[in-house]
Amino acid sequence: xxxxxxxxxxxxxxxxxxxxxxxxxxxxxxxxxxxxxxxxxxxxxxxxxxxxxxxxxxxxxxxxxxxxxxxxxxxxxxxxxxxxxxxxxxxxxxxxxxxxxxxxxxxxxxxxxxxxxxxxxxxxxxxxxxxxxxxxxxxxxxxxxxxxxxxxxxxxxxxxxxxxxxxxxxxxxxxxxxxxxxxxxxxxxxxxxxxxxxxxxxxxxxxxxxxxxxxxxxxxxxxxxxxxxxxxxxxxxxxxxxxxxxxxxxxxxxxxxxxxxxxxxxxxxxxxxxxxxxxxxxxxxxxxxxxxxxxxxxxxxxxxxxxxxxxxxxxxxxxxxxxxxxxxxxxxxxxxxxxxxxxxxxxxxxxxxxxxxxxxxxxxxxxxxxxxxxxxxxxxxxxxxxxxxxxxxxxxxxxxxxxxxxxxxxxxxxxxxxxxxxxxxxxxxxxxxxxxxxxxxxxxxxxxxxxxxxxxxxxxxxxxxxxxxxxxxxxxxxxxxxxxxxxxxxxxxxxxxxxxxxxxxxxxxxxxxxxxxxxxxxxxxxxxxxxxxxxxxxxxxxxxxxxxxxxxxxxxxxxxxxxxxxxxxxxxxxxxxxxx
Amino acid sequence: xxxxxxxxxxxxxxxxxxxxxxxxxxxxxxxxxxxxxxxxxxxxxxxxxxxxxxxxxxxxxxxxxxxxxxxxxxxxxxxxxxxxxxxxxxxxxxxxxxxxxxxxxxxxxxxxxxxxxxxxxxxxxxxxxxxxxxxxxxxxxxxxxxxxxxxxxxxxxxxxxxxxxxxxxxxxxxxxxxxxxxxxxxxxxxxxxxxxxxxxxxxxxxxxxxxxxxxxxxxxxxxxxxxxxxxxxxxxxxxxxxxxxxxxxxxxxxxxxxxxxxxxxxxxxxxxxxxxxxxxxxxxxxxxxxxxxxxxxxxxxxxxxxxxxxxxxxxxxxxxxxxxxxxxxxxxxxxxxxxxxxxxxxxxxxxxxx
Numbered sequence: 001x002x003x004x005x006x007x008x009x010x011x012x013x014x015x016x017x018x019x020x021x022x023x024x025x026x027x028x029x030x031x032x033x034x035x036x037x038x039x040x041x042x043x044x045x046x047x048x049x050x051x052x053x054x055x056x057x058x059x060x061x062x063x064x065x066x067x068x069x070x071x072x073x074x075x076x077x078x079x080x081x082x083x084x085x086x087x088x089x090x091x092x093x094x095x096x097x098x099x100x101x102x103x104x105x106x107x108x109x110x111x112x113x114x115x116x117x118x119x120x121x122x123x124x125x126x127x128x129x130x131x132x133x134x135x136x137x138x139x140x141x142x143x144x145x146x147x148x149x150x151x152x153x154x155x156x157x158x159x160x161x162x163x164x165x166x167x168x169x170x171x172x173x174x175x176x177x178x179x180x181x182x183x184x185x186x187x188x189x190x191x192x193x194x195x196x197x198x199x200x201x202x203x204x205x206x207x208x209x210x211x212x213x214x215x216x217x218x219x220x221x222x223x224x225x226x227x228x229x230x231x232x233x234x235x236x237x238x239x240x241x242x243x244x245x246x247x248x249x250x251x252x253x254x255x256x257x258x259x260x261x262x263x264x265x266x267x268x269x270x271x272x273x274x275x276x277x278x279x280x281x282x283x284x285x286x287x288x289x290x291x292x293x294x295x296x297x298x299x300x301x302x303x304x305x306x307x308x309x310x311x312x313x314x315x316x317x318x319x320x321x322x323x324x325x326x327x328x329x330x331x332x333x334x335x336x337x338x339x340x341x342x343x344x345x346x347x348x349x350x351x352x353x354x355x356x357x358x359x360x361x362x363x364x365x366x367x368x369x370x371x372x373x374x375x376x377x378x379x380x381x382x383x384x385x386x387x388x389x390x391x392x393x394x395x396x397x398x399x400x401x402x403x404x405x406x407x408x409x410x411x412x413x414x415x416x417x418x419x420x421x422x423x424x425x426x427x428x429x430x431x432x433x434x435x436x437x438x439x440x441x442x443x444x445x446x447x448x449x450x451x452x453x454x455x456x457x458x459x460x461x462x463x464x465x466x467x468x469x470x471x472x473x474x475x476x477x478x479x480x481x482x483x484x485x486x487x488x489x490x491x492x493x494x495x496x497x498x499x500x501x502x503x504x505x506x507x508x509x510x511x512x513x514x515x516x517x518x519x520x521x522x523x524x525x526x527x528x529x530x531x532x533x534x535x536x537x538x539x540x541x542x543x544x545x546x547x548x549x550x551x552x553x554x555x556x557x558x559x560x561x562x563x564x565x566x567x568x569x570x571x572x573x574x575x576x577x578x579x580x
Numbered sequence: 581x582x583x584x585x586x587x588x589x590x591x592x593x594x595x596x597x598x599x600x601x602x603x604x605x606x607x608x609x610x611x612x613x614x615x616x617x618x619x620x621x622x623x624x625x626x627x628x629x630x631x632x633x634x635x636x637x638x639x640x641x642x643x644x645x646x647x648x649x650x651x652x653x654x655x656x657x658x659x660x661x662x663x664x665x666x667x668x669x670x671x672x673x674x675x676x677x678x679x680x681x682x683x684x685x686x687x688x689x690x691x692x693x694x695x696x697x698x699x700x701x702x703x704x705x706x707x708x709x710x711x712x713x714x715x716x717x718x719x720x721x722x723x724x725x726x727x728x729x730x731x732x733x734x735x736x737x738x739x740x741x742x743x744x745x746x747x748x749x750x751x752x753x754x755x756x757x758x759x760x761x762x763x764x765x766x767x768x769x770x771x772x773x774x775x776x777x778x779x780x781x782x783x784x785x786x787x788x789x790x791x792x793x794x795x796x797x798x799x800x801x802x803x804x805x806x807x808x809x810x811x812x813x814x815x816x817x818x819x820x821x822x823x824x825x826x827x828x829x830x831x832x833x834x835x836x837x838x839x840x841x842x843x844x845x846x847x848x849x850x851x852x853x854x855x856x857x858x859x860x861x862x863x864x865x866x867x868x869x870x871x872x873x874x875x876x877x878x879x880x881x882x883x884x885x886x887x888x889x890x891x892x893x894x895x896x897x898x899x900x901x902x903x904x905x906x907x908x909x910x911x912x913x914x915x916x917x918x919x920x921x922x923x924x925x926x927x928x929x930x931x932x933x934x
Contacts, residue, residue: 056660131796135808138801143810165790165802244793245801249754249933260756263652265922266659266680347831354829364883367629367645425653432657436664443666444618444646528645540796541624542886543820544827548800 038397038416038458044440045451046419049430056433057272065269072273078257082277085253088168089236092175096232099176099331100183106324107184108191110312118325120566122332123181123508127516127562128339129533130241131540132555133174136335137164137246139342146338166248174242179232180332182509186231186464189505190224191217193468193498196308222296223467230289231463234282234420254278258423268429275426282421286414294410336559343552347545355549359557363546368538370530372554376561379515379531383565385450386457386514387507393454394461394506401462402469416462419455427452428524446529453514460513461506468502507569515562532558615641617864620667620856622654623647626884627877635871641864651677651759658856659684668859669868673710674849676762679918682709687854690866694873698890702850704914710852713872716887717818717906718763718847720750720840723805726812735813737842738771742783751790751802751811756925758794763847764815765928766917770910771844777924781931791932805837818846819886822902826883835902846906851887 058065072078107119125133141147141164148160155161164170194217202212218225240255252260254274262271312318344351362369370378401413419427431452435442442448472495480490517533530538532554539551617639625647632643646667648654655677658670662684673681681687687709695703695711702712720741722734735741741750753761768777790811792798799816802809806824821835840846853872855865871877878894881887888896888905 131800134797134801138808142808144808244757245797249756249791249793249929263650263656264756264762265925266652266656267922347828362629364626365628365630366884367627367632369629429657429660432660432666436661441664443661524648537623540800542827543799543806543816543823545806545824545831546827546829548806 034396035400038393038400041393041454042415042419046422046427046455049427049434050422051430052434053268053426053430054272054276057268060268069269069273072270078274081252081254081257082281084251085237085255086281088171088251088253089233089239092172092179092236092239093229093233095172096176096179096183097229099327100180101187102320103180103324103328104184104188104191106321107188108194109196109309110317110321111309112312112321112325116567116570117563118328118333119184120563120570121336122184122328123512123566124336124559124562125178125332126181126512127533127558128555129516129536130174130245132339132536132551133177133335134245135342135552136339137170137174139338140335141170166246166250168247168251171239171242171247171251174246175236175239177331177335178242179235180328182232182235183228185505185508186228187221187224189464189501190467191221192308193501194220194308219296223293223471226289226293226296227463227467230285230417231420231460233285234417234459237281238278238421238423240424255423259425262423262425262429271423271426275423278423279418279421282418283414286417287410290410290413293413339552340556340559343549343556346549346552348549355546355553356557358546358550359553368528368530370535372535372557375530375532375535375554376557378529379533379558379561380565382446382450382453382531383511383514386453387510389450389454390457390461390510391503391507394458394465394510395503397458397462398465398469401466417459420459427455431524443524448524449529450514452524453517454510457510457513460509461503464502464506464509465499468499472498504569508566511565511569512562515558515565532561615639615861615864616644617641617669617861617868618644618646618667619868620646620648620654620658620670622651622672623649624885625672628880628884631877631880634876635868638871639864639867641861643868655681658686662686662857665856665858667856668861668865669853670856671713671851671853671872673852673854674759675704675914676759676766676849676917676921678704678710678852678914681854683918686857688857688859688862690855690869692866692869692873694870694891697893698873699892702890704850705852710854711869711873712890713851713853714878714881714885714887714890715848715850717909718760718767718815718849719818719906720764720845721803721805721814721816721820721837722840723803723812724836724838726804734838735840737840738768738780738845740840740842741813742780742787744787746787746813748788749811750784750787750813751792751798751809752815753795753798754791754793755928758792759849760795760815760817762921762925763849765924766912767844767847767910769924770847770912778927778931781928785932789932813840817886818906819882819888819900819903821904822899823886825902826899839904839906841904841906843908844910846909848909848911849887850890 058069107115139145141162143160143163143165145160148162151157151161152159164173198220199212199216202216203209207215237253238255239253240259243251243253243256244259254277258271258274258278261267261274312321343355344353346355348354359372397416401409401416403409404412431448432443434440435448442451476494477490480494481487485493515532517531536551536554536558539547539554541547625645635641636643648657651672651674655670655673658666659681665686670687682705689707689709690711691708692711695708698712702715704710704712720735724734727734732745735743735746740746752764755762755765765777768780771777772780790802792802795816798811798814799820800807802811803814803816804810804812818839818841821837821839824835824837825832853869855862855869859865873891875891875893875895878889878891879896881889881894882897882900882903886903888903
């Protein structure tokens with residue numbers, strides 16, 4: 001449905017002026033309403049609830065709550081929190097880049113067996129609840145974990161040499177673990193469409209491989225690189241579960257502090273002021289980014305990936321692929337495998353499917369029991385709705401932003417990213433106040449779930465699409481026209497194949513964001529449509545090894561559904577789209 | 581401009597409705613259709629299908645549950661929505677949040693006739709805005725096998741925890757982010773008094789206490805009896821050992837964990853139900869409160885929520901023989917908690933973390 005809608009819209013543009021194909025004009029009668037759709041969505045489900053909760057928190061009886069805010073400026077604790085939030089995010093982003101960039105190159109330039117499976121596996125961490133990831137890390141790196149046991153045996157130590165419980169190191173490791181896939185997919189996807197002949201030409205002219213990369217490839221790569229880094233930074237900047245659970249009580253980001261103030265102390269003025277600070281930082285960062293982005297975007301010679309990727313031939317090429325695959329397996333796949341292994345073995349001798357069987361037995365005839373397949377169905381329903389909504393809105397938004405290079409564009413672009421920098425609990429509370437009256441009384445409606453997911457997914461779709469849309473070379477369209485292609489054919493055979501790849505990347509992220517239950521839905525009153533993460537948390541809420549085993553079994557099901565979903569999305573073919 | 585905006589608002593909603601499941605109508609009862617009672621509660625709430633079906637059969641109404649996060653998050657949402665209530669009834673306010681709920685004035689008085697069966701000690705509100713449903717104790721659990729293997733005597737009192745041989749054994753939850761964490765802090769305030777609890781925590785810190793954000797990461801991440809962690813003492817519930825037996829598929833005949841039941845080592849949490857101010861279904865809401873306090877629902881509580889029913893007429897399941905009741909739990913009044921929560925948590929953070 002989404003795709004068809006997209007076709008119609010873009011076809012409309014293409015029917016018009018093609019001489020200035022970079023700024024295709026559409027009659028304002030159609031264009032303005034079209035652009036209004038994503039803006040109305042943001043206004044209704046982001047700005048309106050946010051404004052409501054801020055007004056209630058900061059000026060409860062029409063008077064600004066100044067006394068509560070004075071402490072904010074006077075207490076050095078909050079300044080320290082902001083500082084920690086910023087530098088840990090910067091450091092995490094840098095480490096994620098270091099770990100994932102070589103893999104992005106390998107994925108862009110080489111074909112090898114198991115590539116798409118490996119790529120699907122790297123995205124799974126994204127959907128796993130932090131508490132589950134924490135148990136996986138403990139089973140590998142904890143005092144009784146494999147690594148410590150092995151080191152103790154090899155080195156003859158009597159105490160575990162690695163202690164990562166509640167350290168900065170485990171925060172950074174977890175951030176790399178979660179966000180690796182953003183760099184791999186966004187940069188790798190973009191890189192795959194760059195023409196390798198450019199770099200080859202530089203080499204031919206005598207440039208060293210390093211210089212060819214530095215002076216040819218890197219400048220071309222910059223739009224995708226900055227977009228992906230920005231997303232990783234924002235995710236780390238608003239990090240919640242990783243800081244709270246893995247980092248322990250000595251570390252706090254703004255997001256953690258907002259949650260503490262809003263939920264446990266019910267200190268709404270301070271929570272709102274900290275939320276505003278967080279949103280302000282996001283906006284400032286985005287404005288800087290937008291200015292930078294406009295300077296570095298150049299029209300590109302994009303190529304289909306069959307041409308750009310090939311099998312590794314020389315020994316050093318095979319070695320390069322091998323090392324990167326090994327790092328990915330160690331960093332990302334082994335923790336996932338250890339979870340799956342424990343779902344088969346926890347608390348019992350040998351392996352069995354006992355916990356999987358237990359998933360479909362309602363032991364206590366609980367009213368909240370959900371058969372596993374129903375939870376999978378609910379998750380997929382929400383994820384499907386989110387993908388549809390996010391791609392539709394994202395496509396319109398990206399075209400809108402690509403065309404607005406003036407002041408309006410510089411203002412609008414950051415606005416689309418704000419939901420990522422907004423604390424989930426603040427927005428969740430905003431929904432409670434703002435969406436209380438018919439026809440908008442959605443507070444207890446299942447519709448609110450995909451809407452909230454879309455808010456978080458939209459920035460991913462927009463960021464995936466923008467570099468590509470801005471990079472489409474106007475000559476390509478002109479050439480097609482000159483050769484006699486109809487405007488429909490131009491769009492189908494020039495624009496769509498190029499944008500299609502980025503659309504798939506956006507779809508993968510929208511799907512992931514929804515399956516992993518990101519953002520405001522955690523704090524929205526939930527109707528009886530439990531998803532997989534909800535079921536996992538229900539099991540983890542009570543003692544007993546059977547509950548633990550079932551939580552792990554459900555987590556494994558979540559991983560499998562997620563991987564199957566990615567593979568399905570990547571196999572998705574529409575004309576030549578899938579070929580890219 | 582305004583017209584186009586409205587037009588496209590409608591369009592967005594259409595897209596949303598088309599993609600998602602169908603919109604549920606607002607919970608206003610129509611005279612012709614069946615009525616719906618909405619119960620807002622925390623994530624830990626659970627009950628049997630048969631029991632809820634019995635209420636629905638008796639009243640002809642449908643019961644809908646809205647789970648809204650942990651106790652604090654759910655209560656805050658109820659307070660924020662008090663001008664347009666999300667539900668008819670709220671279950672799950674405990675004595676640590678009691679005063680916040682009363683002060684926000686979100687509940688209507690209702691003196692249920694069944695209250696006659698409930699012990700007076702559990703009733704905290706003379707105006708009956710909040711009626712007691714169940715109670716449970718936050719206690720220290722220890723790993724029996726670990727202490728046996730090391731030849732150590734498990735702790736029996738709070739004072740035992742600061743002995744040198746208990747160094748590095750305890751994991752607690754952060755009272756700033758966790759309900760059992762706050763309850764355990766209250767136990768130490770109640771036991772050592774306002775003057776003594778900081779000193780106790782300073783000594784615990786010296787004894788290398790580990791602090792986690794919530795119960796899940798303490799119990800599934802650090803407690804040696806239930807995870808790959810290496811801490812044999814954890815802040816949990818007095819019923820957790822019984823739950824370990826019940827949820828072991830017959831692996832355990834005896835609990836693998838024990839409770840520390842010394843004087844003032846546990847803190848009692850009482851959970852309440854109340855009718856939300858402004859409900860359009862006052863009669864149904866009253867019936868629901870009566871039902872929650874009746875022996876039918878009360879007997880269903882233990883195995884679903886692992887707490888004790890407030891009504892002594894309710895029968896306890898067999899596995900509750902392992903659920904011990906501390907003879908002298910610590911006590912801090914709800915008003916005291918409400919007035920001092922922020923101050924005590926701040927002082928605790930200063931003492932233990934900074």
